[in-house]
Each structure stands twice: as C-alpha cells, then as structure tokens.
Amino acid sequence: MNDSAIDYAAVFQSLPGMVALLTPALVYADANEEFLRMAGRRREQVVGRHLFEVFPDNPQDPAASGMRNLEASLRRVLATGERDAMALQRYDVESPDRPGEWEERYWSPVNAPVRDGDGSVVLLVHRVEEVTELIRARGGRAGGRDRVLEAELYTRARELQELNENLRLAHTREREVALALQKAMLPARRQVGRHQAAVRYRPAAGALNVCGDWYDLVDLVGGNRIGVSVGDVVGHGLAAAGVMGQLRSALSAASRVAVGPAQALDVLGRYAHVVDGAESATAVTTFIDCDDHTITYSSAGHPPPVLVHPDGHVEFLDRATDPPLDARPDPRPRPQASTAYAPGALLALYTDGLVERRREDIDTGLARLADSLTRHRHADPEELADAVLLELLPHGRATDDTALVVVRL
Structure with missing residues (x-):
C-alpha cells in the first residue's frame, strides 16, 4: 500500500488517543x-474556536496554572520547531451539562510541530x-496513604514546572545580557573606505542561542585596502560572547599588520590556542585592494564568501580553505588565494546559520544564497541585506544565530 491509498483523515479520527490540531494562533483546526x-x-464546540475559549482555567481555583503552562509549551514548539513533553497537569474542565461546575481532571500532554515544505510550523x-x-482509582483502592502520595506527586510536578519557568526566565535574562554585550563589541560601521557596507546580526530563537557569531570591517595599512571578516564560535550565551569578542579583536589587530589574510589567520589560530572556548571556532577573512580590484582571502573552516560580479556571475571564494582555528596540535601556515573583480561587484560574508538547515545538504543553502544575492544585486547594500535575511532565515524559529556582511565594491 502506498501513501496515496491511505485515508489519513480517517486514520486521524480513528486514533485511540486524544489528538487535536491547532493553528499557530492556537485555534482548533481539528x-x-x-x-x-x-x-x-x-x-x-471545538473546531474553529480558540483553545482557551474552549478550555479556560477554573476561575474558582486561584492557583490554577494549566492554561499558562500549556500556552508556554505551545509557544516553545512554535519558536523552536521542536517537540515538547509537559509534566503532569491538573487542568479542571467545566461540565458541558452543568455550566459553572468544574471537574477535577489530570492530563499528560505532548505538543509537536507540523512543518510545510519550507520548514515553517503551520500546525501544532x-x-x-x-x-x-x-x-482516582489508586486513591479509592488504597485509601489515605496513596491519596497523600498522589497529592505529593502533583505538588512535585507543580514545583518542577515552577523551577523550569524560573530557569527559562534566567536564560532569557542571560540572552538579554549577551545581546547587549555583543552589540557593544560588534562594529556598526556602514562605510569602509569609499565603499558602502551593510552588517546584520540575527540571534536564534532559543533563550541561549546567541552570541557565537561575529563580523569585522577594518581599513588596512598601506594603500587603498580594506579587510572584511566573519567568524563563528562554538557554543552560546555569555561564554561564547566573551570568546567572540576576544577573537574579533585579535583578528582586527592582526589584519592591520599582516601581509595577507593567511598570516592574519595564522596569528588568530595561535591566539585561539590559549583562549578557553575558542576550540574549533571558524573564521574567514578577505583583504580587498580597491586600486588593483583584487580580493585575497583565507578561510579557517568557514563557509566561503560569495562574490557576485556585475553581470550576475557568482563566484564562491573556496580555493583557500583550511581546518578551523586551533584544530591542529602543530599549526602550519594557512593557504590564501586571490580573485579579481570589476567595480560594482558585490561581496557577501556570512555565518552558517544563514545557509545550513537540518536534513538538507549545505550546497542547497549555498545555491539559495547565490540566487538571492544575484536577484537583488542592484539594490542598496542595506536593502539587499534585509531582502536576503527575509528570504533565507526560517521565520521565527531559527536555531542558530546569523551574521551577514554585504560590501559594494
């Protein structure tokens, strides 16, 4: 039997357990x-109505928390795209035959996403x-002792929920601090030399998925040259933000005195060896000579920059790729390569959150990026950066942070 021969609507209705489908607005679809x-x-009485219109909290119980807990779980699924199993809930239900009378009920809910072809959550x-x-049966058979045990279990479940909520609030606070720290450390320059540049940073949806990515733009010593770099630190939160700041500052300083991008990454790799948390960090740096119209580049395990020529031809700068920072016990000189460009070309550097998706080959994401950059190549860098992010990032549920730098050459 193939999929086309299966009546999935009939299967859904025949499932032995309680299952409902909710829209992202928490309205019953079925x-x-x-x-x-x-x-x-x-x-x-159910389909087409809001979840909490059908099943509100018991107004006679001021400690009722079922509605709040359930909404928090469903919002997590929408934000992360991941399944969420809830602890045991007491969630009283109003009697359908006797309005105003509430029945004490206990539930064990699990919420999961349904995605469309683009990966967006369309149903819950x-x-x-x-x-x-x-x-009730356990309490009736065994008498008071088991009834006390059940009450104790329920109390512990409520305490666990409160602990999880406190942890979530603490993680949210850490996210806010980490974002503020990152904003203070990352440059906001839109002009490098005579060239327009747009920079973007987008944090992930999760409370701690923030601050591993960084970028840098510098005027280089000697001639009409600029340096553009991006990098990615393994890990998230305040620790990653601290490492990110150290690596960005080190590469910025090294780029100003290095003879080329390979030497700058050599210096950064040796520095990463003595920085806790910098293991396996990735980075790519480009030295742009605006007089000779050349880009010299080197990569330490990072996705390749994209050069879009004025005629729309796309070139991935992938001929000088080496392992991530501090990946070798005995560092060796890193490779570098050069390519030419014509005035009006576009250079984009980015981190993997822009192109990588679960269960998808990275070449698919790179092709998606190349297509978006080509179609918008005549736009102002600020408008182009916004258009690329809008088209490539999963709306509201990105699981990795993303940095993007776009330079008009």
Missing part, C-alpha cells in the same frame, strides 16, 4: 473522536493522555 469524547465536547499536534481515573 480534533479526533477520542479527543471530543474524553473532553465531553461536540465538534462544533496536541496529544493528551488523561490520567484522572488512574489517580
């Missing part, structure tokens, strides 16, 4: 028969297992 039966609702699968009868 619910199977078991869900409706166990919830004591008709289809027209809300699967629920009701354990109310189990708790």
Whole structure:
C-alpha cells in the first residue's frame, strides 16, 4: 500500500488517543473522536474556536496554572520547531451539562510541530493522555496513604514546572545580557573606505542561542585596502560572547599588520590556542585592494564568501580553505588565494546559520544564497541585506544565530 491509498483523515479520527490540531494562533483546526469524547465536547464546540475559549482555567481555583503552562509549551514548539513533553497537569474542565461546575481532571500532554515544505510550523499536534481515573482509582483502592502520595506527586510536578519557568526566565535574562554585550563589541560601521557596507546580526530563537557569531570591517595599512571578516564560535550565551569578542579583536589587530589574510589567520589560530572556548571556532577573512580590484582571502573552516560580479556571475571564494582555528596540535601556515573583480561587484560574508538547515545538504543553502544575492544585486547594500535575511532565515524559529556582511565594491 502506498501513501496515496491511505485515508489519513480517517486514520486521524480513528486514533485511540486524544489528538487535536491547532493553528499557530492556537485555534482548533481539528480534533479526533477520542479527543471530543474524553473532553465531553461536540465538534462544533471545538473546531474553529480558540483553545482557551474552549478550555479556560477554573476561575474558582486561584492557583490554577494549566492554561499558562500549556500556552508556554505551545509557544516553545512554535519558536523552536521542536517537540515538547509537559509534566503532569491538573487542568479542571467545566461540565458541558452543568455550566459553572468544574471537574477535577489530570492530563499528560505532548505538543509537536507540523512543518510545510519550507520548514515553517503551520500546525501544532496536541496529544493528551488523561490520567484522572488512574489517580482516582489508586486513591479509592488504597485509601489515605496513596491519596497523600498522589497529592505529593502533583505538588512535585507543580514545583518542577515552577523551577523550569524560573530557569527559562534566567536564560532569557542571560540572552538579554549577551545581546547587549555583543552589540557593544560588534562594529556598526556602514562605510569602509569609499565603499558602502551593510552588517546584520540575527540571534536564534532559543533563550541561549546567541552570541557565537561575529563580523569585522577594518581599513588596512598601506594603500587603498580594506579587510572584511566573519567568524563563528562554538557554543552560546555569555561564554561564547566573551570568546567572540576576544577573537574579533585579535583578528582586527592582526589584519592591520599582516601581509595577507593567511598570516592574519595564522596569528588568530595561535591566539585561539590559549583562549578557553575558542576550540574549533571558524573564521574567514578577505583583504580587498580597491586600486588593483583584487580580493585575497583565507578561510579557517568557514563557509566561503560569495562574490557576485556585475553581470550576475557568482563566484564562491573556496580555493583557500583550511581546518578551523586551533584544530591542529602543530599549526602550519594557512593557504590564501586571490580573485579579481570589476567595480560594482558585490561581496557577501556570512555565518552558517544563514545557509545550513537540518536534513538538507549545505550546497542547497549555498545555491539559495547565490540566487538571492544575484536577484537583488542592484539594490542598496542595506536593502539587499534585509531582502536576503527575509528570504533565507526560517521565520521565527531559527536555531542558530546569523551574521551577514554585504560590501559594494
């Protein structure tokens, strides 16, 4: 039997457990028969209505937290695109036959994303297992001791939820501090020499997925030359932000005195060897000679810069790629290569968050980037950078931070 012969709507309705589908706005798109039966609702009372309009918190219980906990879980799934299993919940339900009377109910929910072809979350699968009868049966058979045990378990579950919420708030605070630290350390220059440049940084959706990526733009000593670099530190949060700042500053200083980008990365690699947390960091740097119209470049395990010529021809600068920083016990001189460009060309450097996707070959992401840069190559760098990010980044659920530098040559 192939997929086309399977009636998935009938399968959904016949599932033995309680399953509902929610839109990203938390409106019921569908619910199977078991869900409706166990919830004591008709289809027209559920489908098309907001989740918390159908199942609000018990107003008679000031400590009720089921609605808040469930919404937090669903928002996490929307933001991260990852499955989220919740702890045991007490979530009372209003009797459909006796308005104003609330039934004590216990649930074990799991929420999961449904993605479209672009990877965006378009639906949420809300699967629920009701354990109310189990708790009541245990209490009825064993008497007071088990009833106390069940109450203790429920209390511990509530405490665990509160602990998770406190950790989430702490992580959010760390994210805010890390972003502020990064903003202070990363340059915001839009003009390098006589050339226009646009820089962008986009943090990931997760609370700690921030501050591993960096960029730098410098005027080089000797002639009409500029240096443009990007890098990526393994890890996230404040620790990664600190390492990022050290590596960016070190490469900026090395670039001003190095004879070429390979020597600058040699110096950076030796420095990374003595910086905790810099292991396996990647970087690519380009030295642009604006008089000779040449770009000399070297990469330490980083995705290749993209040069878009005025006629739309795309060139990936990938002929001087070496292992990441501090990857060799005995560092060797790194390679470098050069290429020519014509005035009006476009150079883009970026980090892997812009092109890498789970279960997708990186060549697909590189082709997507090349296509976007080519189509928008005549735009102002600021407009072009915004257009590229809009087209390439997963909306609202990026799991890695992204840096992008665009220079009009």
